[in-house]
Amino acid sequence: MAIHPKEQRLVLKYADEPGYTPSIDSYLAHGGYDMLKKAVTMEPQAIIDEVKASTLRGRGGAGFPCGLKWSFVDRKSGKPIYLICNCDESEPGTFKDRQIVHKDPHQLIEGMMISCFANNVAKAFIYIREEMPYGAKILDEAILEAKEKGFVGDNVLGSGYSCEIVVHRGAAAYICGEETGLIESLEGKRANPRIKPPYFPAVLGLYNCPTIVNNVETLCNAVHILDMGAEGFKKIGRPNNAGTRIWCVSGGVQRPGYYEVGEMTLGELVYDICGGPLPGRSIKAIIPGGSSMKILKNGERYKGKNPDGSEYDWGLEDIPLDYDGIAAAGSMSGSGGMMVLDDTVSIPAALANLMAFYSHESCGQCTPCREGSLWLKKITSRMVHGEARPEDVDLMLDVAGQIAGRTICAFGFAVAWPVQSYIAKFEDEFREYAAHLSDPNADRQAIKELACNG
Amino acid sequence: MDLKPETLAEIEAAIPKYPEAQSAVMPLLHAIQKDQGAISNEAAEWVAEKLGIAPINVLSVVTFYPFFRQHKIGKRHIRVCRTLSCAMAGGSKVCDKVLSEFEAELNHASPDGEVTVEFAECLASCGSAPVMLVDEDLHENLTVEKAKEICDKIKAEAKA
Incomplete structure (x- = not known):
């Protein structure tokens, strides 16, 4: 994909360079594994300190500070420490890890090896979703190449440090992206997330050993933090939002795709880089960080107070495109999967689409989520099929309210937030829609296609 | 075994x-x-x-796990993404086209046994929506016309 001039590429710096291939030769020709060479001469704690100082935050969804996560690892248990790369990229709207794995797998391997060395890990896993079969093959091949060159395996670069990486394929279950569900899956079980406490992965993770679970993009950033130093890394982006982020834009824009950027506003990404809406259309709303995140409505003002006491008053396009900016607007940057909904999109039908997704993907362990997600699918589905009942909007809010915060894992929020936020921002549309669609002559073809739930 | x-x-x-x-x-x-x-x-x-x-x-x-199955399916496994970005880009029409080309019903093997067509949840390629997987191959930026070409190719390969 062509690189936009407003991008600032770090992780995807070489991925789209003409002639660049996933082979180790390409990577080595671009300075690959130099940072691993540097890392093995350092004190492991110094690497952890550098990552901590960089203020790198997780790129998978929650945005937890990576160095802090590493610092929670129980190093006195006497048990082995595991590192797992979460490449189960399945949050609807997200397709960044796919680019890294398919185009620059050695960067991920180098990032993992640096992270493993820093945390005294001797066995690491890459959990990759089943739907990326070529990605798994590319990674397997890349690991073999890296082993031959002494970057992975026994006695890495003659340092005396040894670490294996195993590629593990999922089997099409979204919940494996939840770190404790992933761990259960890697243990060969159903991916039912574990309850915290006590099962914090840093203490009781894989095989009840201390375990680090990091996203693909997060691990790649370890390479750049060693390269640029924590101070250099922090120069990109606003404080507490250090480094670049890869945004995946889909839906109603002229140039959908993945864009790696530093500090900018949401409007710069959507209008300048992605070209804004299609001709004759306008942007109705944006789901900023994957389908689980609360929707942002166009035309609304986003107001509040900054930590320094000053006030902000943003339109949708003014929202700073980072963790704290999108949080200040009432949503989350999540996994960076931005879905743009233009004025042709029916919000209730979009919700029906997503509720079909969540009811399919609920692991079924917690009653509120298992039953609630199915009911939300049924209610949104009957709305789309012209069988809405007057009480349905309130009923949806009631069901969503009984899921959020009452389940073992964050999936409960992922089901509830779209329902709660779509209705909060587009309540009139839901109510009008229900009434209008009860009309036997209403044309429901387009909305049925959008709901796409049978 | x-x-x-x-x-x-x-x-x-x-x-x-x-x-x-x-x-x-x-x-x-x-x-x-x-x-x-x-x-x-x-x-x-x-x-x-x-x-x-x-x-x-x-x-x-x-x-x-949805990918593991206890019953055999058609020779080729076609999975059309149904989640929001693909649906906004016309994934439903693509799926209908593939089904009609093979006279198949969703989730059932086609009468000739050549394909099973299913909806898949987000295949993580939303920027090139709509997409579908044919066995291990991802097909992107689909239109009804492109879907037909892919079906024709599958049919030709089945005859060969």
Whole structure:
């Protein structure tokens, strides 16, 4: 994909360079594994300190500070420490890890090896979703190449440090992206997330050993933090939002795709880089960080107070495109999967689409989520099929309210937030829609296609 | 169990990669499903014995993960993404086209046994929506016309 001039590429710096291939030769020709060479001469704690100082935050969804996560690892248990790369990229709207794995797998391997060395890990896993079969093959091949060159395996670069990486394929279950569900899956079980406490992965993770679970993009950033130093890394982006982020834009824009950027506003990404809406259309709303995140409505003002006491008053396009900016607007940057909904999109039908997704993907362990997600699918589905009942909007809010915060894992929020936020921002549309669609002559073809739930 | 030599080799190579044998359940199921088209009860018991675990622990995995199946499907597995970005870009029409080309019903093998068409949840390629997987190959930026071309190619390959 062509690189936009407003991008600032770090992780995807070489991925789209003409002639660049996933082979180790390409990577080595671009300075690959130099940072691993540097890392093995350092004190492991110094690497952890550098990552901590960089203020790198997780790129998978929650945005937890990576160095802090590493610092929670129980190093006195006497048990082995595991590192797992979460490449189960399945949050609807997200397709960044796919680019890294398919185009620059050695960067991920180098990032993992640096992270493993820093945390005294001797066995690491890459959990990759089943739907990326070529990605798994590319990674397997890349690991073999890296082993031959002494970057992975026994006695890495003659340092005396040894670490294996195993590629593990999922089997099409979204919940494996939840770190404790992933761990259960890697243990060969159903991916039912574990309850915290006590099962914090840093203490009781894989095989009840201390375990680090990091996203693909997060691990790649370890390479750049060693390269640029924590101070250099922090120069990109606003404080507490250090480094670049890869945004995946889909839906109603002229140039959908993945864009790696530093500090900018949401409007710069959507209008300048992605070209804004299609001709004759306008942007109705944006789901900023994957389908689980609360929707942002166009035309609304986003107001509040900054930590320094000053006030902000943003339109949708003014929202700073980072963790704290999108949080200040009432949503989350999540996994960076931005879905743009233009004025042709029916919000209730979009919700029906997503509720079909969540009811399919609920692991079924917690009653509120298992039953609630199915009911939300049924209610949104009957709305789309012209069988809405007057009480349905309130009923949806009631069901969503009984899921959020009452389940073992964050999936409960992922089901509830779209329902709660779509209705909060587009309540009139839901109510009008229900009434209008009860009309036997209403044309429901387009909305049925959008709901796409049978 | 009558597994191909390369499947057995894949299985033997997978088990020692893991600190605990049960972790190899999924790689073994992947290998067996590729070999046999589905996971039979006999296969589940075979995996259980191989890994020293109870058969129910294998079956519980088979029945949890959408990709593992207990019944065979058509020769080609077509999965059309149905989640929001693909749906906004016309994924539903693409799916309808593929179904009609093979006179198939969703989730059932076509009458000629050539394909099984299913909806898949987000395939992580939303920027090039709508997309579908044909076995391991991802097809992007689909239109009804492009979907027809892919179907024609599958039909031609079936005849060859």
